[in-house]
Amino acid sequence: SLQESYNIRTDLTYTEPLGNNFYIQASYNYSYIKSVSDKQTYDLLNGGVMDYNYSNKIVNLSSEHRIGVNALYQNDKYHAQIGLSAMPNYTYNSTTSFDASTGMYAPKEYSDNRWNFSPQVMFFGEPNDKLNFRFFYRGTSSQPSTSQLMPVPDNSNPLSIRFGNPNLTPYFSHNINSDIRFSDREKYTSFNIRINGGFTQNPIVNTMWVGSNGVEYNMPFNGPMSANAGVNMFASIPFGKSDFSMSARLGANWSSRSSYVGTNIDMSTYDKDGFYKFMEEFYQNFNNPTYYDQHIAKNTTNTLSSNGNLRLIYRGKAIEASHQGS
Numbered sequence: 001s002l003q004e005s006y007n008i009r010t011d012l013t014y015t016e017p018l019g020n021n022f023y024i025q026a027s028y029n030y031s032y033i034k035s036v037s038d039k040q041t042y043d044l045l046n047g048g049v050m051d052y053n054y055s056n057k058i059v060n061l062s063s064e065h066r067i068g069v070n071a072l073y074q075n076d077k078y079h080a081q082i083g084l085s086a087m088p089n090y091t092y093n094s095t096t097s098f099d100a101s102t103g104m105y106a107p108k109e110y111s112d113n114r115w116n117f118s119p120q121v122m123f124f125g126e127p128n129d130k131l132n133f134r135f136f137y138r139g140t141s142s143q144p145s146t147s148q149l150m151p152v153p154d155n156s157n158p159l160s161i162r163f164g165n166p167n168l169t170p171y172f173s174h175n176i177n178s179d180i181r182f183s184d185r186e187k188y189t190s191f192n193i194r195i196n197g198g199f200t201q202n203p204i205v206n207t208m209w210v211g212s213n214g215v216e217y218n219m220p221f222n223g224p225m226s227a228n229a230g231v232n233m234f235a236s237i238p239f240g241k242s243d244f245s246m247s248a249r250l251g252a253n254w255s256s257r258s259s260y261v262g263t264n265i266d267m268s269t270y271d272k273d274g275f276y277k278f279m280e281e282f283y284q285n286f287n288n289p290t291y292y293d294q295h296i297a298k299n300t301t302n303t304l305s306s307n308g309n310l311r312l313i314y315r316g317k318a319i320e321a322s323h324q325g326s
Contacts, residue, residue: 005035008030009031014026027067028067037058059092061090070083081121082122086117135178144220163279164219173201174199180192199227205224205226209263234247246310246312256300256303258300263295
């Protein structure tokens with residue numbers, strides 16, 4: 001197989017002061033990506049002839065403009081920024097493969113023009129030498145990868161065949177990160193707390209099913225919302241004016257993810273007429289609530305983890321010792 005990729009990117013930024021510590025900033029970014037995959041598969045069990053069902057040429061183009069505007073405020077103690085980026089995006093995909101019904105190579109093409117948006121908020125503060133805090137929010141719209149969109153079977157493992165899905169749509173992620181830090185060097189006291197979280201709308205999730213021939217099939221789909229959250233804390237506190245101090249760490253993280261599992265999915269169309277006919281039929285059934293309830297099950301995994309550590313420290317003039325437990 002032959003793989004080629006081309007990438008062009010440009011970045012421009014302009015900042016205009018408005019007075020009284022206020023600024024406005026405009027930015028423009030452009031990116032262009034072209035990738036070509038020419039896959040030729042041969043059947044060694046039949047004299048090394050080309051296997052047309054698994055041979056194809058794929059051309060993928062992606063062009064994105066990012067137009068951003070930010071309002072900023074900045075002084076010696078505080079920095080704030082709020083902005084929005086608009087991203088018109090063009091995607092083109094052409095897959096040339098053998099059409100068994102006509103006996104000829106035929107290109108399958110699709111193109112998509114879409115506007116995506118990415119808001120962001122940032123705030124930094126340092127009111128004194130001991131305390132500082134930060135807050136970030138960013139919303140990001142993302143495109144499916146070329147491999148996820150590639151509408152041909154990957155038979156590198158005959159017992160686990162993967163399909164791309166050209167019907168995937170972009171997904172939108174919201175992410176928040178913040179932390180507060182306090183440090184008193186004179187008293188050897190410090191405290192830090194970090195909070196993060198986010199959720200993704202229309203995420204790309206995996207769908208897996210086993211055919212009547214015992215082969216496992218996998219295909220990506222846009223699925224239900226996924227989410228995550230976490231908090232981590234650290235503190236170091238001395239015991240009065242003694243040589244003893246204590247440090248403690250405590251954290252907890254949670255995430256929720258979903259996937260689909262198919263049961264009793266008829267693969268005869270795929271075996272007889274190929275991928276595109278199967279996909280057409282599959283999507284008609286997939287959007288049928290009765291068929292969906294009988295053949296598609298949603299698996300949701302919720303994960304919760306925690307960690308903790310307590311350490312007692314003695315720092316004398318000639319010796320240092322510690323003891324910890326988790």
